[in-house]
Amino acid sequence: MDKIINTADNYVNEMLDGLLAWDKRLARDDRAVFLRRSSRPNKVGIVSGGGSGHFPLFVGYTAPGLIDACAVGDVFAGPSVDSCMRAIKSADQGQGILLLYGNYGGDKMNFDLASEMLEMDGIRCKTLLGTDDIASAGPQEADKRRGVAGLVLLYKIAGALADEGADLDHVHAVTAAAADHCRTIGVALSSCTLPGRDAPSFDLAAGEIEMGMGIHGEPGIWRDKLKSADALADEMVDRLLADPVAQPTNRVALMLNTLGATPVEELLIMYRRISVLLEQRGITIAVPMIGPFTSSMDMGGVSLTLMYLDDAREAALRAPSDCRYWNLGS
Amino acid sequence: MDKIINTADNYVNEMLDGLLAWDKRLARDDRAVFLRRSSRPNKVGIVSGGGSGHFPLFVGYTAPGLIDACAVGDVFAGPSVDSCMRAIKSADQGQGILLLYGNYGGDKMNFDLASEMLEMDGIRCKTLLGTDDIASAGPQEADKRRGVAGLVLLYKIAGALADEGADLDHVHAVTAAAADHCRTIGVALSSCTLPGRDAPSFDLAAGEIEMGMGIHGEPGIWRDKLKSADALADEMVDRLLADPVAQPTNRVALMLNTLGATPVEELLIMYRRISVLLEQRGITIAVPMIGPFTSSMDMGGVSLTLMYLDDAREAALRAPSDCRYWNLGS
Amino acid sequence: MSIDTQILRVALRRAALATRLAEDQLNKADARLGDGDTGETMRRLFGALNNEMPEYSDDIGGFFAELAKICARSTGSSLGTLVTVSMMVMAKQTKGQTVIEWTDLSPLLLLVRDQMMARGKANLGDKTVIDMLDGVATALVNCDNAADAAARSRQACTTTLDLFRDRENRIGRARMFAKKTIGQDDPGMLALSCLIDALSGDTNIQASSHA
Amino acid sequence: MSIDTQILRVALRRAALATRLAEDQLNKADARLGDGDTGETMRRLFGALNNEMPEYSDDIGGFFAELAKICARSTGSSLGTLVTVSMMVMAKQTKGQTVIEWTDLSPLLLLVRDQMMARGKANLGDKTVIDMLDGVATALVNCDNAADAAARSRQACTTTLDLFRDRENRIGRARMFAKKTIGQDDPGMLALSCLIDALSGDTNIQASSHA
Ligand SMILES: Nc1ncnc2c1ncn2[C@@H]1O[C@H](COP(=O)(O)OP(=O)(O)O)[C@@H](O)[C@H]1O
Ligand SMILES: Nc1ncnc2c1ncn2[C@@H]1O[C@H](COP(=O)(O)OP(=O)(O)O)[C@@H](O)[C@H]1O
């Protein structure tokens, strides 16, 4: 699809300029975006980062109660080592930094390099990787799974704990437990197009969908004819619930996310079914979130995220925050 | 693009089922959706309605501080007379009803019929039509203009006044003045596809855009090659500012809206330019809103809305409310 | 023989079938000028009328009143609402009657036409369904039997379509395409013509369209 | 003659030109297995290195340190970061030097290779840029002049591409396509081969690629 841009090479920088013109709470150090004022003094910093093209992930969650700083990469590319360093520095208040981002090779290389270099300056970083995409590897290789929309829930949990004054180890531990209880599966209906390219990133014929495809078009589980909303909901819920977690509970946070071109109305049609399916299994959707949380530009499709809740996680998800893209509504 | 639906005929009803499963504040009387609890007793009711396919417009704004009830039509079709009547009845607290919807022939016929029938039951309705789309008719025929995204700002203003206890005439007068000072222009990059159809609603070749196209694909001002983000921003701002209003001010509310498939990142690229252009003209963007507020399903494109503010309008826009899709952020 | 609810019930079944068969053609006609949904609109509306057909009673006014309610619930499109209006007018005008004489049909339809004009803010000559209704109603003046009514109204459809084809639409979405509408039949006029074709068929053949 | 910053500056200009010319080819190679951006990544990165070329100085270590900073700022892709790593290693290893002897090139590149493996968590044989670097570094063992280095490294490129073409990728995005990668050149290997082609050209011709 056509794009409203000036040049592909300026896509990210101009996007950030616009974001900062809009949200006066944010400041920018090259490709690192951070909150001008911390939500509290002496807190653990929460830093994320990743490629552009997934707005509001990652940078849109730089907001009081979520992440403090974000390293912003080119479209679908990792953030540079330099921007990782700048993001970490800008969030540092001497209490250490939780690096919270998706499990992608390049991103990991860059954050690792950056944090090692900053360790020499005495900044202590702990890393937690989002690995919620169950389609990207089996349960035995759960550490190879990519991070997708579930990261947003982790932001909120880590941010809430840091705002309460928890130390780095505690923030890390609670968020890591949350990550262990968070699962996502996506389905793609059509490809996105990268800025400056004239062809879509991948081929997906009309009437054809791919279950489990990643947010950059990584291959999924199966590719076949489009199914009904109910059939998709059934399969996605089944796959999520079948994936083992250490301590399943009967209260969940649910995030039903559009990848871009799929309208929210279609999410609502799916939610109608999903809410019934979970009820039938005795699971309460304590925190239902429906909308655009993690995109792939104009890709068509949706992702469904479940996080099993305990009291700590639920409280953290409900803690105050001030982010346009985090809105529990009622 | 492919759609996640069960059947086209069930699209709207299932979407509403999902919405109500999600948002427990809402109740439904067939195709009328309304707030279970009014935000205050004895208030003027604010009722809207229109075709589906524009979520969150119209029904998504049924929320405390905005509209009390919404009549929901089929995709891109007006709400039925019956649903208009049900919506009006559900919002009636004896203080009269402001009917606030877009200026479309069918919608007007239906709301008129409905309100005439209910007048016999003693429900007093006043109508205010959204007519913000400057591409749909010239300034001399401003009453023929269609209503688009600007309606959202009117919801907020009418809702805030009603919540303060203003009477119907006052709510109507202030909101009407706001409507007189509200202007929108859109640009389409690609067509949407209606549920159940296999072809897009209209043809718009790759690399071709249509300035001024309506949210159902109504013809616009020109159709030509895609331009740069800055060039589009320049033209849209120029057109909006050139359109005469009774009392222009140097403070505006600005809503930069994606029609669907266009990612928010591209809105930010445009906003970078727009914010500079307005500053150059000595205009302050007091209320900046960027995101998905009024869609056309998977249509690609954006709309830009300006409302000149006076104190009453600005206060109303900032008044408390509780709607996921109304979020001023900071 | 005059018109009673029995005939009207058969007519509705035929209309439901006819609009189902004509859906694609009408959508296509609307796609050229409007939003491409006239066929869907009509198929859904007459489908609803057929599916929710009121219990049998010989009260014509009551029958139309019930139909008006179904319409009011089932459609929100411009054309659909004009059908709603027509049902309301018929309900009011035939209140208390068990039959409509064929000779009363023309004046009744002219009344419907006027109410539609008031509601739709349309004038004769705007190239809408109302012009078609006007053509048919006028052709039926003094007509006193079913066979004649069938022949005259079918003839009126052809004549009216021919008469308006090369004019510009001046109302609804099509108005914005003005020039492009020249040479195209108005979808609302076409829809009414399809209905009349179906209704004016051999009335002995019971349309089996309930499926 | 040994390698000094003057030669390295010319090499960078050539690399910028070469990656610009190879952009499409590399993108296409990556599109078959990965996300189709290897060419763009390389063009941007070497474009930045060329545009922001440090002021002249004969300090090789300092030169690489500056390049490492530019890389760290300019790229976030996997391959780009491996280039960053290589610059960092070179900076550390050549600290205080004004020349690199040709005979030192091979051990230097082997060190780079090892650091890349550590960072990328990749092994030899995974069919990545690292295998190509390994091939080249190995071919350069005991090489003591520019012309020989050029010939050997070009030969190594061809051999290595041939050797790996029919194997499976075991790292990065391509890993997920496993079987599909058989018969395809790895984009990172191709990118390094393009660079070497450019660098090993006639060193008298000053590439005029600053535009
Ligand atoms: N205001 C109006 N007055 C009279 N007829 C109208 C009016 N608006 C629409 N129509 C008729 O309805 C037809 C379009 O019907 P339909 O496609 O179902 O409605 P919509 O325009 O709501 O999609 C037009 O061809 C025209 O004959
Ligand atoms: N972890 C890794 N270790 C070694 N080489 C890698 C690794 N990841 C990627 N590569 C190399 O980088 C190439 C892809 O580069 P590029 O397309 O620029 O990166 P990205 O995968 O981030 O889009 C691969 O073909 C491979 O040679």
Ligand SMILES: [Mg+2]
């Ligand atoms: Mg990449």
Ligand SMILES: [Mg+2]
């Ligand atoms: Mg319509």
Ligand SMILES: [Mg+2]
């Ligand atoms: Mg239509």
Ligand SMILES: [Mg+2]
């Ligand atoms: Mg790549």
